[in-house]
Amino acid sequence: MRTALLIATDTYTDPTFRALRAPALDAVELDRVLADPAIGEFRTEVLLNRPAQEVRQRVDEVFATAGVEDLVLLYLSGHGVKDQTGALHFAATDTRHDLLPSTSVSAQFVRQVIDRSRASRVVVWLDCCYGGAFPSGMTPRAGGDVDVVEQLDDGRGCVVMTASTHIQYAYEPDGSVHDEAQPSVFTRAIVEGLRTGAADLDGDGAITTRDLYAYVYERLRRESPDQTPTTSGVVAGDLRIARVGTPLPAGLPDELRRLVRSADPALREEGVRLLRARTDPVSAEALRMLAAGEDRDLAVAAGAMPSLPTDPPPSPVFAGHAQLLRYAGGAPAFSPDSSLLAAGVTVWDTVSWRSVGPVRLDGNSFAFSPDGRLLAVDKHPGASLYSTASWTSQGQVAQPSDGHLPSTGRLAFSFDGRTLVRWRFDRPPTLWVAVEDQWQHRPLHLGRVLSAHVAATAPRMVTLTVDSEVQVWNTSTRRPIGTAFRTDPPTRAVALSPDGKLLAAANATQTSLLRTGDRSVVTTLPGGVWWQDGLAFSADGRLLTTAGRDGVRVWSVPTGRLRQTIDTELRDVVFSPDGRLMAGVTRNGGVWLWATDPDDLRPLPAPPPLPPTAALREEKLDAAGRPASVGAVSAFAVGFGLVLLIAGLSWVTAALALAVGLGSAFAVGGTVLRVLTR
Structure with a gap:
């Protein structure tokens, strides 16, 4: 049985506790989505503005009557306060601040109830505060420094997700303009993630506790950067919180997912109409899934659509190429708006192909910040930062000495621009985090790496160690996601799709695409790599290049089909965000460009012959x-x-x-x- 007890308090008899606007609406919205048989399938109960004794008794009853196979979800929204000993208490409508032990619901009581329960699966969501400063425009829910996770997460079989850390407030909308009630930031993210299915990060049709936390974390960091949700638990594996109805294929844009899974029938029909207008294979697969799904209206609408081709026409991706530099030696990088390319010792305008800015860049690799304001240049012992507006130096970040000789590295910014990552062959990676106006070094507990790759639009990074161990990381928390794994034969190169949902792991002969959520294999491409940096996703995640002994291959990610082969030995491949261009470095250090429209390369001279592939050189060597x-x-x-x-x-x-x-x-x-x- 799946039981959810939702407790919300926004009205208090003790004037010490400020009234809150969000909790009542929080509970209503959450009840609606959890009770939906197509989503949460929970038997729900809502307690709104109840006295402490009634709340304690009902919590005790729910957990006492739960069976071994039951899943119990407990949600509390309201004020969180602490007593003089630092113990946490949840305020009920009749709670007195001077009599907390007898008039509130203590966290210790909740933990004891959970520990005594036979339920093997328990989920606790806490939308209350644990203290700290808050920005203007938000109303804090409580005061005092209390870490709820420390007081609740050591219970048996319990996963706890909180709205903020022990030094932060949880926020509710100010509502000062129209005084219209809205759900809190934390609960709104939960509700929307479940209702729209957007929290199904790996596209498997189920939203687990891990999926939901990752989704809520990213939402809150965007909408309320000063609020950091936390999670902790001791349950083995993942717990399914909800299902998203008919599963949708990986690669479908989130906007279309939200429309198709909207509670509004008109919006769902609009989603189907938009799918019909698209001619890509992912949309065709989505229509097929909807036609076979349980939503009769969607099934009829999708089934009535004309069949769409399952593969794009067999045309090459790029129609022209040119040589930008005979020798550069470093990995190039495009700016977020695709207007600039950093390569060699300068920055190039991608329309005129003339150098811009007075800066001479002497680095082995480059990285633009996500907002395009900074350019990081790899320079021992770290990286130099430049303003792209003035091309003036913004300082340098340095890594602690490791006793090794100077060596070149690769650079990448995290999706939010708050973390800069540098990795070098056969060395541990280095991270710097932006704290106000300073970049501060942060450790990543990892050994020597062959390579690493940072997702462009998600807090994800993947590393490949010298002993072929693959690990996905959260760049915001610098903690591993899931367990590390090895492949047989050993992995040579790794890369993440821009949204962090797909992991490409390649050996010498083939490349596997895996879901980062559960490591399940989506497809295997019959093309391997020659270099540890021989993989690259396009900015939209629909193309993947593999640089092997027999040349560079461009693959369609949705279909697994080979789109184009480029007969040269290439490394450090990078796509422009607008999809017009691809750049890469040949084995002798030359920078070459490929374009979907040959006119985009017209300002450049006619190219010399491409350098041969490694396989062709081997043949010539054998012939000699x-x-x-x-x-x-x-x-x-x-x-x-x-x-x-x-x-x-x-x-x-x-x-x-x-x-x-x-x-x-x-x-x-x-x-x-x-x-x-x-």
Whole structure:
């Protein structure tokens, strides 16, 4: 049985407790969505403005009568206060501030009731405050410093989600203009996430406690940055809070999901109409799912739609290419509005292809902040920051010395621009967090990495360690999401889709697309990678490139179909946010561009031939004749971004070969020296 007890208090006899506008509406809206058989399937009960004894008794009864297989959800909205010992109490309508132990509902009582209950699955949502400062325009719900999670999360089989941390207030809308009641920020996020299905982050048709917290966290950080929801629990696995009716395919825009799952029939029909107008395979799959779903009106409407093609026409994505720089050596980056490209030692205008700004950039990689105001340039021992408005220096962030020689790295901003990540091959990653006007170093408890990737529009990052362990992280909390995993054969490269919902993990021969929520495999692409930075998603998440020995392949993410093959060896591929352009670095450090419209590259000179693929170079090497045996002297050295495979050569010969040029094969006395850029 699924039981939800919703307790809300907004009126108090003790004038010490300010009246609240939101709790009554909070309970009504939450009751509606949890009781909906198509969503929550809960048997709900609402207690509004009840005395403390009645609340305590009903809480005790609900948990005492629950069975082993039952799921019990307890929601409390109102004032949270503490007594002189620091113990937390929930204020009821008759609570007296000077008699908290006898006139309130203590957190200790709630925990004891949960501990005694036979229910193996318990969810607690607390929309009340634990103290701290609050911005103007919001009404605080309580005062005092209390950490509810510490007082509730050590109960057996209990997941607790709170509206804010122990040093913050939870906020309700001010309502000062029209004095219209609205749900609190926290509860509104829960209700909308459940009702629209937007909280189904992995698209599997179920909203779990983990899904819901991730959704609520992101909503609150956008709408009320000073309020940070928290979660804690001791339940193994995830608990399903709601289902979203007919599952919808991954990749469908959130706006369409909300329309199709709206409580308003007119909006649902509008969602179907918009799906019909689209010709992409994801929309076609959504119509098929709706036609087979339980909503009769939607099923009829979707079933009446003409069939749509399941695959896009077999046309290449890019129609032209050009060489921007013969040698740059670093990873390029587009600005958020696609108007600028940082590459080599300068920033380029992507229309005129002329350099802009007086700054000479000497870095190995670049990253624009999400708002486009900052450009980060990788420079040992950290990164230099520049204003894109004036191209003046905004300072430098440095990482603590690790005792290793200087080495180049890669940079990325988090989705909100508050975190800057730097990672280097065979070193632990470094994070800096923006605190007011300062960037402060923050540790990430992780060993040496091969690579990392940061999602563009979600607080997600994935890392790949030197022992092939893959881990997804929350960039806001710097905590791992789920457990780390390894693949067989070992993973060589990883990347996250812009929304953080899909994880691409590639080895030498194939690339798997997995849901980040449950690690389930969505599809497997028959193309692998040659480099640890050989994967890249387009800005809309609909394309994925794999850079392998036999060239660069461009895949359709929704269909898994190969869209285009580019016959060159490429790394550090990046798409422009508007989808017009793709940039990448060839093995000799040259920066090349590809465009959907060749006219976008017209200002650039005609390109020379593309460098060959690794496979083609191997064929030429075989044709030239490999040595019959390996000499007595062999060495393997890694340093300054190079891998040298030396067989039967003295160090003098090797040095001479390096002086002549990189990336070539030299036959000296019948012995071959191969130099591969890493």
